[in-house]
Amino acid sequence: MRRLLRKRPALGMALLSGTATAVGIAISLAIDWFPDAASTASKDIDNLWDVLLIASVPVFVLVMSVALYSVFAWKVKPGDTSDGAPIHGHTKLEVVWVTIPFVMVTALALYGWVVLDDIEAKEKDPLIVNVTAQQFAWSFEYPALDKVKSNQLVLPKDRRVELRVKTKDVIHSFWVPEFRLKTDTVPGLTTKVRVTPNRLGRYDVVCAELCGIGHATMRQAVRVVPPGEFQGWVSERKQRAGDGGVAAAGGDTAVAGKTLFADTGCTACHTLADAGSEASAGPPLDDLTKDAAKFGKREGQSAEEYVKTAIEQPEAFVVPGFTKGTMPDNYKKNLSSAEISTLVKYLSDVSGKETK
Ligand code: HEC
Ligand SMILES: [Cu+2]
Known part of the structure; x- marks a missing residue:
């Protein structure tokens, strides 16, 4: 290889770069970049990603090969302090290195635009969900379904959904990696995400824009369920809003409270032995009665x-010792008054008891 490089440098470089390109593409395609695909957009986006990788590796290898080759081939001899030769450009070479990237970038941009246009396509009768972001929580409202509210995003499988995303404070970013879709939430604007979930399961919506001290806790459940189960969930939400979840828990307020505490995401920030949570963004609630008194x-x-x-x-x-504004202030809006009394009763009861 060394001799080849010395005798026929161009051929040697071409061989080396060709091998590096093949290896680079093989490695980049073998890496499992994304989690499970759970929306109709996922496949198109994954393909787009692969095409981008295939297009980028040769460019990277070419640039690095020329750079490395130049470093070694034209290394200055020890003691040589003369200036380099004055060079005034090379028209043919410049035309080539402008035209090829221009064609590549334009083609990739067009491809990206076609894919985007496709996955954002409007369809008849989407399920509309209003998404509100605030430091540091997401909340969801279904305007066409009696304004059911939830701290989980529950979606029926195979139905077109339009998420209308707003923020109450700073810029956040709505991202469900399994859907492959992401949108910034911008104060004063409503941004949209159109998605058709096509895989049952439980995923996370995460905030993908550093938005303050609780950014890392801004993570809530997304559940894709069969359409029938979705209807059931909607009626259950309505009923829970009415009685604070007590009937669904068989009349047991403690069980209702524990479920609500976990489902609402309080467990993300508070330690509470009875609910099995160990988080420290907020004060531990096991001794709440002391604080309350x-x-x-x-x-x-x-x-x-x-x-x-x-x-x-x-x-x-x-x-004292905690930062104002870390705990979301939207519970009054997003929970019914019955649900809040269930939580209050639950917390007051459970923190009075000695728990292990
Ligand atoms: C993003 C983190 C976060 C979430 C989610 C959260 N809290 Fe808090 N919570 C805090 C912080 C921080 C404080 C302390 C600062 C304050 O009092 O505002 C606090 C304080 C409290 C207090 C007063 C504690 C005391 O010792 O006096 C109670 C009660 C409470 N939270 C209940 C809840 C309940 C119920 C939920 C769910 C509906 C919840 N929190 C969700 C962060 C959070
Ligand atoms: Cu955020």
Whole structure:
């Protein structure tokens, strides 16, 4: 190889670069870049990604080969302090290195545009979901389904969905990696994502734009369910909003509270032994009764009133040692009053008990 490079440098370089390109493409295609595909857009986007990789590797190898070759072939001799030869360009070469990238980039942009146009296509009668982002939580509302609200995004399989995404504060980014779709949430604008989920399962919606101290906790469940189950879920949500989930828990407020505590995402920030959560973005709630008595008295509130206010208006009193604005202040809006009383009852009961 060395002799070949010395005797016929062009042929040697071509052989080396060809091999590097083949190996590079093989490696980049073998890597499993994305999680399971769960929407009709996923396949198109994965193909687009592969084409981009196949197009990028040769460019990378070419640029690196020329750079490395130049470094070694025209290395200065020790003691040589003379200037390099004055060079005034090479028209043919310049035409080539402008034209080829221009054609490549244009072709790839066109391909990308066709794919985007395709996956964003409007379809008749989509299921509309209003998505609201705020530091540091997502909330979902189904305007055509009696304005059912939820902290989980539940979607029926194989139905076109239009997500209308807004933010109450800063820029966030709505991203469900399995759907391969992402949109920024921009103050003052409503951005849209159209998606047809086509794989049952439980995924996460994550915030993909650093948005403040609780950014990493801005992660909630997305469930794709069979259409029949979706209908059931909608009626169950309606019923839960009415009675705080007590009937669904067989009349047991403690069970209803525990379920609500987990489903609403409180477990993402609070430690509570009874709910099996161990998070530390917010104060541990196992000793809540102590705090409620101490801080509640200061505000002239009963313990239960203190807990209710802590959930409905977290800004009203900030537990020392924690940052104002970390706990989402949308629970009053997104939970029904029955659900909030279930939570208050549950937290007041469970934190009074000695838990292991
Ligand atoms: C993103 C993180 C986060 C989430 C999610 C969250 N909290 Fe909090 N929570 C906090 C922080 C931080 C504080 C302390 C600051 C404050 O008082 O506002 C707090 C304070 C509290 C307090 C007062 C605690 C005390 O010791 O006085 C209660 C009660 C509470 N949260 C209940 C809940 C419930 C119920 C949920 C779910 C519906 C929830 N939190 C969801 C972060 C969170
Ligand atoms: Cu965010």
